[in-house]
Amino acid sequence: MKVRAQVSMVFNLDKCIGCHTCSIACKNIWSDRRGAEYMWWNNVETKPGTGYPTLWEDQEKYRGGWERTDREPRLRLHSRGGGLAKLFFNPRLPTIDDYYEPWSYRYGDLLSAPAGDDQPVARPVSLVTGDPINIEAGPNWDDDLGGSPVYGAHDPNLAAVSEAERRQLFLLERMVLFYLPRICNHCANPGCVAACPSGAIYKRGEDGIVLVSQEKCRGWRMCVSGCPYKKVYYNWGSGKSEKCILCYPRQETGQAPACFHSCVGRLRYLGVLLYDAERIERSASRPDHDLVQAQREMILDPSDPEVVNKAAEEGIHPAVLAAARNSPVYRFVKEWRLALPLHPEFGTVPMLYYVPPLLPLAADRENGCYDLGGEFFTSLEQGRLPLRYLASLFSAGNEEIIRAVYRKLTAVRVHRRAATTGDVPAGELERFLAEAGTTPEEAEAIYHMTSLAGFDERHAVPPFMREMAMEMSVDPADRKGEAGTGFLRPPKRGW
Numbered sequence: 242m243k244v245r246a247q248v249s250m251v252f253n254l255d256k257c258i259g260c261h262t263c264s265i266a267c268k269n270i271w272s273d274r275r276g277a278e279y280m281w282w283n284n285v286e287t288k289p290g291t292g293y294p295t296l297w298e299d300q301e302k303y304r305g306g307w308e309r310t311d312r313e314p315r316l317r318l319h320s321r322g323g324g325l326a327k328l329f330f331n332p333r334l335p336t337i338d339d340y341y342e343p344w345s346y347r348y349g350d351l352l353s354a355p356a357g358d359d360q361p362v363a364r365p366v367s368l369v370t371g372d373p374i375n376i377e378a379g380p381n382w383d384d385d386l387g388g389s390p391v392y393g394a395h396d397p398n399l400a401a402v403s404e405a406e407r408r409q410l411f412l413l414e415r416m417v418l419f420y421l422p423r424i425c426n427h428c429a430n431p432g433c434v435a436a437c438p439s440g441a442i443y444k445r446g447e448d449g450i451v452l453v454s455q456e457k458c459r460g461w462r463m464c465v466s467g468c469p470y471k472k473v474y475y476n477w478g479s480g481k482s483e484k485c486i487l488c489y490p491r492q493e494t495g496q497a498p499a500c501f502h503s504c505v506g507r508l509r510y511l512g513v514l515l516y517d518a519e520r521i522e523r524s525a526s527r528p529d530h531d532l533v534q535a536q537r538e539m540i541l542d543p544s545d546p547e548v549v550n551k552a553a554e555e556g557i558h559p560a561v562l563a564a565a566r567n568s569p570v571y572r573f574v575k576e577w578r579l580a581l582p583l584h585p586e587f588g589t590v591p592m593l594y595y596v597p598p599l600l601p602l603a604a605d606r607e608n609g610c611y612d613l614g615g616e617f618f619t620s621l622e623q624g625r626l627p628l629r630y631l632a633s634l635f636s637a638g639n640e641e642i643i644r645a646v647y648r649k650l651t652a653v654r655v656h657r658r659a660a661t662t663g664d665v666p667a668g669e670l671e672r673f674l675a676e677a678g679t680t681p682e683e684a685e686a687i688y689h690m691t692s693l694a695g696f697d698e699r700h701a702v703p704p705f706m707r708e709m710a711m712e713m714s715v716d717p718a719d720r721k722g723e724a725g726t727g728f729l730r731p732p733k734r735g736w
Contacts, residue, residue: 243518244541244552246561247429247449248487248511248703249570251580252422253596253691255650256508259384259420261285263500263509270499271486276478278343278368281380282485283500285422289389289396289410289630293380294339297471298397298584304333305469306432307525307588314525314588316435318467324438333466341378343368369477386418401633410627417625419598424500425472425485426583426591427451429539430521433484436467441482447710448703449592450487458482469587493707494732497700512568512701513561514592515541515548525588529637532585539590540575543568564703569690570594577687579646581635596691597631597643599650645678649687652677656684
């Protein structure tokens, strides 16, 4: 057993309202500069939809992530020899048109236009070339299913649903959508790290955050192709690759990442997970049907004495272990089994998990009772968003895992309905809890975490022990001469 600590995330999609506040917060801090105009380290997509960049989930096109072989997972993009050839020609790269050509407006035209009968307009101009352009795409161009016959209907995940389900999905009276916020998954088995020929991308040992060394990056962009989630970007101004850094400078001072801090829907949770690094390859090699369960088994119980002892041997500080025991991510992923990885079949073992959106439910009120009629789960399976579609997103096609998640989410709702209105028969409540494999205490805990939890409960930022990590490679005495005098001010949230 090799215990590693990983800063991990959970997004509760039931609470995302698609306001893009997270995207703007990230953009203003990290990618509002030349060469990064088209980058959205945090973006919010509408599902069903083709996403950003267009069709990023289509690995037949981009060849990102890993594929399973008889012996071990193999990088889908290239072999060692093939990687050398791709330095000179890589057809698996998304183009600027797959993202979108960033633009601004020539606002001066509003003031300098000559007097006339027509209202002056500010013409859009490309931020790349400076030439006038016709705007044809954006980071969430099919927002709220706008233009769904063009974008939503070409969602790769719709291949898993039947033709009848696909037709019903886009009937006007049944149309349904949800939002999918995406950042780098900071995977345990990242394809971008494996694809980089210069070794510029690395995973920090103390927290698992994946970073790009701007000194080592040569701009070969294999990381862009190798990441199946297309969350590594090429800065055309600097000639280097860039990606989400999970706001590690903020976390090192005890602050949550900017997109977490600004989230209006309070749907983001952050905390430490402990995992067994020796199980990564085994987990990524399992059949699609078992991938979610294999990833759950890889995550370790921070209260297990054996895990605690092995973590101490691996140099994980007791304060980090305490943070892991307080992690909301551990509760969502391991204890409650509600949060699932996005496209686990890509083989990267992503460390960002999603609670699927709860679908509309049908029920009747009769004789003062909330009649669930025994058709409750059947109605769920025949909901406006097919379970097969959600299984394609979050469980590599395993529908039973999706059903289990929805049984528990539904049981929590029924539990709260019984507690607040008292119109659910006791027998019905017990049946829902039993079928979901949960208890009233767990249902109450899930309700609290998803609805009432405060900032500190949702964001268990661990102590990063950065000074201890640096001591392994840098002599602190080298910096001693740079010390000075002054006043100590504790870090605080200040933006």
